Amino acid sequence: MPAIFVLAVPEFMPLVDQARQRSSYTVSGPKNGYYKIDAPGAIEFERRSLGFKPAVWHGALTGGLLGQIECFDNDRMRLVDRVP
Secondary structure, three states, rough: OOOEEEEEEHHHHHHHHHHHOOOOEEEEEEEEEEEEEEEOEEEEEEHHHHOOOOHHHHHOOOOOOOOEEEEEOOOOOEEEOOOO
């Protein structure tokens, strides 16, 4: 199951808030200063829907992740399970 770890600071809270609105995503934490967002299948976010400026967007994965980045460009992020 893919997961991202989001630093528990106001700048990144839109990721956590949006994940909580999606029934297939699970949000836990904060623990040790990070929220964990996981989901079966894939985790997807779009920069503009989060209201992120590019600099914040490109820092969104600095907390770490489990899985594989399928797409992470200027506007879209998609993480999937690791491919064996």
